[in-house]
Amino acid sequence: MNCEEFELVVRDLARSDVGGQSFELSRGVSEHEQARERARIHVDACASCAARLQEERLLSRNLHSLALAMDSFEPPARIEAELLNAFRQNLARGIPGGAGILPASLIQRKSGQDARARSGLGVVGRTAYWLTAAAAVVLIVFGIVLVRAKLLPANVSQPNVRQANVNVRPTNDVKTPLPDSAPSVAEPGGPDGAKPMTAKGLPANDRPEIAIHRIRRRPQQLSRPSTNGDVTAATVARPTEPQTTEPQSETEVTTQFIALSYVAPANLQDGGQIVRVELPRSAMASFGLPVNMDRFGERVKADVLVSADGFARAIRFVQ
Amino acid sequence: MTAPNEPSDSELLQSMLAGDEDALAALYRRRRSSVYRFALQMCGSQALAEDVTQEVFMVLIRERPVFDPARGSLNAFLLGVARNHALRRLRRERFYVALAEDSDNHGSTNDATRTTGPLDNLTRTEAIESVRRSVLALPERYREVVVLCDLQEMSYAEAAEVLGCAVGTVRSRLHRARGLLIAKLRPEEEAEMAEATTKSARCFA
Numbered sequence: 001m002n003c004e005e006f007e008l009v010v011r012d013l014a015r016s017d018v019g020g021q022s023f024e025l026s027r028g029v030s031e032h033e034q035a036r037e038r039a040r041i042h043v044d045a046c047a048s049c050a051a052r053l054q055e056e057r058l059l060s061r062n063l064h065s066l067a068l069a070m071d072s073f074e075p076p077a078r079i080e081a082e083l084l085n086a087f088r089q090n091l092a093r094g095i096p097g098g099a100g101i102l103p104a105s106l107i108q109r110k111s112g113q114d115a116r117a118r119s120g121l122g123v124v125g126r127t128a129y130w131l132t133a134a135a136a137v138v139l140i141v142f143g144i145v146l147v148r149a150k151l152l153p154a155n156v157s158q159p160n161v162r163q164a165n166v167n168v169r170p171t172n173d174v175k176t177p178l179p180d181s182a183p184s185v186a187e188p189g190g191p192d193g194a195k196p197m198t199a200k201g202l203p204a205n206d207r208p209e210i211a212i213h214r215i216r217r218r219p220q221q222l223s224r225p226s227t228n229g230d231v232t233a234a235t236v237a238r239p240t241e242p243q244t245t246e247p248q249s250e251t252e253v254t255t256q257f258i259a260l261s262y263v264a265p266a267n268l269q270d271g272g273q274i275v276r277v278e279l280p281r282s283a284m285a286s287f288g289l290p291v292n293m294d295r296f297g298e299r300v301k302a303d304v305l306v307s308a309d310g311f312a313r314a315i316r317f318v319q
Numbered sequence: 320m321t322a323p324n325e326p327s328d329s330e331l332l333q334s335m336l337a338g339d340e341d342a343l344a345a346l347y348r349r350r351r352s353s354v355y356r357f358a359l360q361m362c363g364s365q366a367l368a369e370d371v372t373q374e375v376f377m378v379l380i381r382e383r384p385v386f387d388p389a390r391g392s393l394n395a396f397l398l399g400v401a402r403n404h405a406l407r408r409l410r411r412e413r414f415y416v417a418l419a420e421d422s423d424n425h426g427s428t429n430d431a432t433r434t435t436g437p438l439d440n441l442t443r444t445e446a447i448e449s450v451r452r453s454v455l456a457l458p459e460r461y462r463e464v465v466v467l468c469d470l471q472e473m474s475y476a477e478a479a480e481v482l483g484c485a486v487g488t489v490r491s492r493l494h495r496a497r498g499l500l501i502a503k504l505r506p507e508e509e510a511e512m513a514e515a516t517t518k519s520a521r522c523f524a
Contacts, residue, residue, distance in 0.1 A: 011497065015469075055501050062450040062504070063469040069447055070470070075355040075372045080347055083376050087335075087343050090380055 001042040014056035257314035270308035328393035360466040361405040363455040391480040398481045453503040461496035
């Protein structure tokens with residue numbers, strides 16, 4: 001016998017030492033005796049198993065003492081009286097009697113009742129149990145729907161309503177003075193003779209400022225200008241496109257929008273369109289942008305902002 | 320155990336269900352101790368044990384369960400019902416804190432053992448009380464196998480019948496439960512020494 005085999009019989013061995021019966025009633029007596037004898041031989045040779053046996057013996061002795069100490073405990077007599085009283089009441093109502101031990105055919109049918117009796121759950125208890133479970137499922141589903149409803153608009157609205165700053169800047173050849181109602185787009189050499197102002201009121205250089213944006217290559221629908229009436233901050237919306245994740249290769253580098261003519265906010269109230277066109281590279285020079293002379297003959301892509309009245313209002317170049 | 324000339328549990332139950340009050344009384348007197356002690360050892364409270372005992376026999380009277388002798392003994396059936404009721408009561412009672420009155424009930428083992436011996440038995444009594452507390456501190460699944468196998472002195476098969484599980488489950492739970500009890504009852508310094516010895520000298524040859 002080794003230590004693992006000893007571990008299987010140590011509890012029986014300890015229990016037999018305090019006078020208890022074996023845990024394994026299925027084994028024969030001779031088998032028990034043989035196992036104990038082999039365990040005793042192993043204990044003589046193995047100090048750790050001897051210590052283990054001592055611990056088990058001590059525990060068995062203590063548990064046996066506890067069992068003996070509680071042997072004298074009996075339920076109070078009033079319980080018997082109450083039970084007999086309840087039995088008489090049931091008898092008076094005609095409940096007991098008749099059933100007894102049911103035939104085997106009925107036992108299977110009644111096994112559900114048996115299980116309920118053993119578990120202490122009556123019909124009401126089972127109903128409450130299932131109602132609680134159903135309520136829990138409903139709550140979980142409701143919670144999931146609520147969370148999805150909260151998350152979905154944020155996820156969907158990001159691709160569908162895309163914000164893009166359309167910074168419309170007048171070129172030098174725009175000579176029309178701005179009315180007071182359109183203060184955001186300043187004219188070069190305005191009425192006060194100051195330097196041309198950008199949409200945000202900053203002084204502009206003679207050469208238009210090139211702002212680089214990374215945008216997605218999608219057809220765009222201009223829906224409305226910005227809320228502060230600033231022409232330079234129009235909002236471009238794509239209302240019906242599904243949410244997709246586009247690869248990085250589809251991003252483009254663009255300049256800011258450069259105004260082609262005077263743009264009043266009212267012109268953009270009705271929306272507009274951005275149209276992708278191809279122009280000779282020399283067209284960039286007419287807007288004051290630097291042109292690579294080595295690629296002068298090539299064409300360049302551009303987005304033209306067309307307002308609802310059909311006029312081209314601004315342009316930006318796409319790389 | 321029933322004497323040869325005494326009616327069996329099944330016969331008593333059948334008589335009781337036929338309306339024989341004496342059969343109920345006889346059945347109750349025969350099985351009340353094991354049910355009550357099991358409930359007391361599981362709950363650690365006399366009040367709860369009394370309630371559980373009463374509920375178990377009320378199940379016999381009121382709900383008229385179908386007891387199948389082929390599936391096990393009536394004692395195992397009653398202990399199974401007692402176990403379920405005790406666990407339900409324990410789960411319900413865990414939200415309450417025991418008052419001083421209850422702690423008197425907890426000390427009832429002390430009272431019982433003190434009456435059997437003089438003050439020389441004090442150490443032994445303390446050891447028993449320590450074991451009782453350790454058993455009550457075990458998780459329910461381990462406590463019930465200790466109560467059934469060690470305190471009620473049932474075999475693995477009988478305990479499995481009560482608990483409605485496999486014999487191997489009872490065996491493994493008892494192994495784990497006794498390990499926990501040994502660890503709880505072992506003094507700290509001895510525990511450290513024993514652990515060191517076991518780790519270094521365990522042989523599997």
